Structures are given as structure tokens and as C-alpha cells.
Amino acid sequence: MSAAHFVLAALAVAAPSMAGAAAPPGASSCAGCHSEAGRPNVAIPPIHGQPAAEIIAAMRAYRAGERPASVMDRIAKGFSDEEIQAIAAWISAQR
Amino acid sequence: MAGAAASALVRPALAQGRAKVVVVGGGFGGATCARALRRAGLDVTLVEAEATYMACPFSNAVIAGLRGLEELRFGYGALRREGVAVVHQAAVAVEVESRRVVLADGAGVPYDRLVLAPGIDLRFDALPGYDARGAETLPHAWKAGAQTELLRRQLDAMEDGGTVVVSVPANPYRCPPGPYERASLIAHYLKTRKPRSKLILLDSKDSFSKQRLFQAAWASLYPGLLEHVPLSAGGAVTAVDAAERTLSTDFGDHRASVANVIPPQQAGRIARVAGVSDRSGWCPIDPVTFESRLRPGIHVIGDAAIGGAIPKSAFAANAEAKVCAEAVAGLLRDEAPAAPKLINTCYSLVAPDYGISIAGVYRPAGDLFADVEGAGGTSPLDAPLSVRALEARYAEDWFRIITADVFG
Numbered sequence: 001m002s003a004a005h006f007v008l009a010a011l012a013v014a015a016p017s018m019a020g021a022a023a024p025p026g027a028s029s030c031a032g033c034h035s036e037a038g039r040p041n042v043a044i045p046p047i048h049g050q051p052a053a054e055i056i057a058a059m060r061a062y063r064a065g066e067r068p069a070s071v072m073d074r075i076a077k078g079f080s081d082e083e084i085q086a087i088a089a090w091i092s093a094q095r
Numbered sequence: 096m097a098g099a100a101a102s103a104l105v106r107p108a109l110a111q112g113r114a115k116v117v118v119v120g121g122g123f124g125g126a127t128c129a130r131a132l133r134r135a136g137l138d139v140t141l142v143e144a145e146a147t148y149m150a151c152p153f154s155n156a157v158i159a160g161l162r163g164l165e166e167l168r169f170g171y172g173a174l175r176r177e178g179v180a181v182v183h184q185a186a187v188a189v190e191v192e193s194r195r196v197v198l199a200d201g202a203g204v205p206y207d208r209l210v211l212a213p214g215i216d217l218r219f220d221a222l223p224g225y226d227a228r229g230a231e232t233l234p235h236a237w238k239a240g241a242q243t244e245l246l247r248r249q250l251d252a253m254e255d256g257g258t259v260v261v262s263v264p265a266n267p268y269r270c271p272p273g274p275y276e277r278a279s280l281i282a283h284y285l286k287t288r289k290p291r292s293k294l295i296l297l298d299s300k301d302s303f304s305k306q307r308l309f310q311a312a313w314a315s316l317y318p319g320l321l322e323h324v325p326l327s328a329g330g331a332v333t334a335v336d337a338a339e340r341t342l343s344t345d346f347g348d349h350r351a352s353v354a355n356v357i358p359p360q361q362a363g364r365i366a367r368v369a370g371v372s373d374r375s376g377w378c379p380i381d382p383v384t385f386e387s388r389l390r391p392g393i394h395v396i397g398d399a400a401i402g403g404a405i406p407k408s409a410f411a412a413n414a415e416a417k418v419c420a421e422a423v424a425g426l427l428r429d430e431a432p433a434a435p436k437l438i439n440t441c442y443s444l445v446a447p448d449y450g451i452s453i454a455g456v457y458r459p460a461g462d463l464f465a466d467v468e469g470a471g472g473t474s475p476l477d478a479p480l481s482v483r484a485l486e487a488r489y490a491e492d493w494f495r496i497i498t499a500d501v502f503g
């Protein structure tokens with residue numbers, strides 16, 4: 001995670017816009033369903049820019065089958081604690 | 096290997112100006128990649144043959160009269176505004192030595208790295224009797240646009256009591272659950288508009304994506320209307336006669352009122368011309384960078400690539416494009432990219448308010464992508480109708496969100 005942060009910091013200097021760059025494993029796939037721009041009238045909840053702790057708690061609960069889900073339970077099971085932390089930090093830092 | 100190729104490809108020019116990346120194909124894969132590369136600060140040219148893009152997801156709903164074709168059309172204005180140079184021409188050749196893409200008008204576009212995202216070509220040499228001309232009578236509708244309209248019009252014109260035949264190829268092909276979603280929505284159309292008609296689904300496989308979910312839904316929604324004929328029961332179509340609208344199998348002939356032939360497929364032509372496809376017709380890649388196994392400096396994403404466990408879907412093409420863009424940007428800075436993880440999810444509609452899904456999480460394993468064990472899978476078999484309705488809603492949300500991500 002610290003490596004990811006280092007790269008993000010380096011990119012922020014090098015390029016004005018860094019959305020989509022240096023995402024930790026799995027993180028860029030989330031935007032296939034979760035709108036980065038936060039679109040109105042969609043039922044899939046926005047997650048980009050949300051507090052990392054909330055994303056981590058939700059992902060762990062989905063993985064454990066403790067939070068109602070149509071699809072997130074199946075997705076969360078593909079990630080370790082460390083991966084979830086890195087994804088949450090990155091998603092939280094978007095927009 | 097990727098690292099070595101990378102250093103060999105770093106040009107002196109990079110030290111002075113911005114690296115140039117050319118992307119061929121502006122679909123879910125290519126348009127996403129061009130945008131992400133541009134956002135990473137690179138000089139990006141997107142070569143796309145068509146002025147606008149017609150998306151395949153939800154084209155089955157168009158065929159069933161549930162949606163207008165124009166709702167599937169997207170433009171390249173947003174990419175242009177972000178600084179992607181969009182060139183509306185076909186790429187006809189790749190000069191590997193001098194690293195140039197040759198356009199239809201003869202112009203050459205230089206690149207430091209090239210991304211090919213041409214999607215699929217229908218194979219008009221694989222099924223006797225089925226060629227581009229045959230497709231004007233027996234539409235494939237496997238590329239959205241005029242073919243989608245043609246199949247919809249044929250269904251509209253069919254009299255009640257007709258027989259619709261849909262034929263499905265062997266793996267791999269674009270959108271594994273797509274033929275079954277299509278059969279479902281055509282069955283919905285027949286049930287509500289032409290209830291004395293029948294649909295026969297001739298399949299070159301014995302098992303298919305979300306099979307148990309589809310079959311349970313067919314039994315409850317379309318009993319007696321939709322008949323699935325698997326390979327072992329004579330489902331493989333071996334020849335067609337377009338004039339007679341007849342599809343032949345080893346077990347006999349099927350005469351159709353309307354026939355939808357989904358033929359075998361291969362990577363789009365430019366991938367074959369560039370020498371990045373193998374004898375299978377698809378493109379082997381390094382799953383960390385999407386760099387071709389056959390030609391260093393050329394990356395292949397989307398339907399054209401051999402993804403291993405990752406299916407050929409719009410969701411996957413978009414996810415692959417983002418990973419590829421990061422890898423390309425990293426390689427151009429002479430950095431070795433880390434191993435990625437990718438997600439895929441395909442929603443299918445069995446009826447307008449009845450959605451099901453299959454999801455997977457993938458990691459590189461050798462030459463391919465493998466499933467992350469314990470993750471993914473389908474919607475539950477025993478879910479109540481409220482969950483099916485929710486997933487139908489999420490399917491629409493997914494389409495709106497991903498098309499905004501790519502083109503919005």
C-alpha cells in the first residue's frame with residue numbers, strides 16, 4: 001500500500017490527472033459497476049470518495065456473508081484483507 | 096520477458112517528448128484504454144473505422160422489441176475533449192519494424208507501443224453455406240447495428256405459429272451467455288405477441304454459462320415454447336441453406352420461419368494481419384501486461400485476446416483496458432508492472448424483469464488468467480423473484496454506468 005501511495009504521489013507531480021493510474025490489483029474493475037462520477041438514478045451505490053474504513057467494513061462483511069448482497073458476496077471473496085485495504089484506500093482517494 | 100521487451104522499446108524520443116500510443120478499435124476495450132492512457136499523460140491516437148459505436152449489450156432487448164437500437168449508439172466526443180486524437184479510418188496494416196500503423200488512405204501513424212482492440216470477425220468460412228451473403232437472409236446479429244435490425248424486422252414480420260431457430264457455436268466466442276439471453280428474450284416476445292410460435296435453440300455444446308439458472312427460468316416462463324437441443328442430442332449445426340432457411344445437423348434438418356445463425360468467430364482482421372493471432376484465430380498475451388506473446392510492443396485486449404478463464408465480454412474488455420493502460424504507461428517509464436487482478440460480471444435478462452448474473456475474479460497464472468478459487472459464481476438458483484427483478488435493474492444500471500465510463 002505504501003508503494004501504491006508513493007506511485008500516486010509521484011504521478012500527481014508528473015501528470016495533472018491520475019484517475020485510472022496505479023490502481024492496486026482489482027481496484028480499477030470496481031468502476032465497471034460503481035460510477036466514479038456518481039450518476040443519478042442508478043441503484044448501485046456510489047463508493048468512490050467514500051471513507052476507506054466503510055469500504056473495508058462492507059467488503060469484509062460481504063466476504064463473510066454477513067451483509068445482504070446480490071453480487072458483492074461473490075466478488076469480495078476474491079480478495080484478501082491486504083488487497084481490500086489497498087483497494088479501499090485507492091477508491092477512497094478517487095475524485 | 097515483459098521487462099526486457101520494455102527496455103528494448105524505449106526510444107530516445109521518449110526522453111524528449113511524450114510517448115506515443117496508438118489504439119486500434121474504439122469499442123469497450125479500445126475506447127477505455129485510449130482514455131486511460133491519455134489520463135496517464137500519454138500522447139494517444141485512437142483509430143476507429145466507424146463514426147459512432149453501436150454497443151452489443153442490450154441488443155438482445157432490441158431484437159425482442161424492448162428497446163430502441165439508437166439507445167445503444169455512443170460517440171467519441173468526450174474522448175476528443177480529453178485530448179485523444181480520434182481518427183475515423185480502418186487500420187489496414189502494422190509495420191512492425193518501423194512501428195507504424197497503416198490506415199486505409201495510406202497514411203502511417205507512428206507508435207512507441209500499440210494496443211489492438213479490434214473485437215471479433217465472424218468466420219464466413221467455417222459453416223458450409225453461411226457467408227456474408229447468407230447473413231443477409233439468416234442474420235447473425237452478433238455485431239450490433241443493421242444485423243440487429245434485420246433480425247428484429249424478420250421476427251416482426253413472422254406469422255404467429257412460426258418456428259424460430261437460433262444456432263450457437265462451440266467455445267470460445269463473444270459473450271458466452273449471450274445466445275441464451277437472446278433465446279430467452281425472443282421467447283418472451285413470442286409468448287407475449289405470437290404465442291403459437293416456437294423457438295428451437297440448436298447448440299454445439301452440452302453445457303453453457305448460467306445453464307441451470309436459464310433452464311429453471313425457461314421451465315417456469317416458457318414451457319413448451321423454447322426447446323434447447325444440446326450437442327449430444329444433435330444440436331451442432333453442420334451446414335445451412337440460406338435460400339431454404341434450413342439448418343442441417345447430423346440428426347436431421349430444421350426448417351425455420353426465422354433463423355439466427357451465430358457462427359464461429361476469430362480475432363478481428365487487423366490482429367491477424369499484424370501477426371499477433373495464433374492458429375486458433377485468437378491472440379495469446381502476457382496476462383500481466385496484455386503484451387502479445389508473438390510480437391513485443393503490441394498489446395491485445397478485449398474479445399480478440401485469449402483470456403483463459405476470463406470470458407469475452409464488454410465488462411472484461413473495459414477491465415482489461417484499464418490494466419493494460421497502466422502496464423503500457425509503466426513500461427514506457429521502464430517500470431515492470433505488478434500482477435493485476437480483474438473482475439468480470441455478465442448480467443443476462445431472461446425476461447424484462449428477470450435478471451441473472453455470473454461473476455468471476457481472475458489472476459494471472461502462467462500464460463493465462465485463472466479463476467481466484469472460492470470467488471465468483473452465479474446468482475443463487477433458489478432466489479425469489481424480487482432478487483431477479485433487482486438484478487434486472489442492476490443490469491440496466493451496469494450498462495448506463497459502464498457506457499458512461501467508456502464514452503461519457
Ligand SMILES: Cc1cc2nc3c(=O)[nH]c(=O)nc-3n(C[C@H](O)[C@H](O)[C@H](O)COP(=O)(O)OP(=O)(O)OC[C@H]3O[C@@H](n4cnc5c(N)ncnc54)[C@H](O)[C@@H]3O)c2cc1C
Pocket residue numbers: 119120121122123124125142143144145148150151152153154155184185186187212213214215236237238269270273277363364365396397398399407408409410411412440441442443
Ligand atoms: C448479443 C450480445 C450481447 C452481449 N451482451 C453483453 C453483456 O450483457 N455484457 C457484457 O459484458 N458483454 C456483452 N456482450 C459482449 C460485448 O459486446 C463484447 O465482449 C465487447 O464488445 C468486446 O469489446 P472489444 O472492445 O473487444 O470489441 P468491440 O466492442 O467489438 O470493438 C471493436 C471496435 O474496433 C473497431 N475496429 C475493428 N477493426 C478495426 C480496424 N482494422 N481499424 C479500425 N477500427 C477497427 C470496430 O469498428 C469496433 O468499434 C454481448 C455481445 C453480444 C453479441
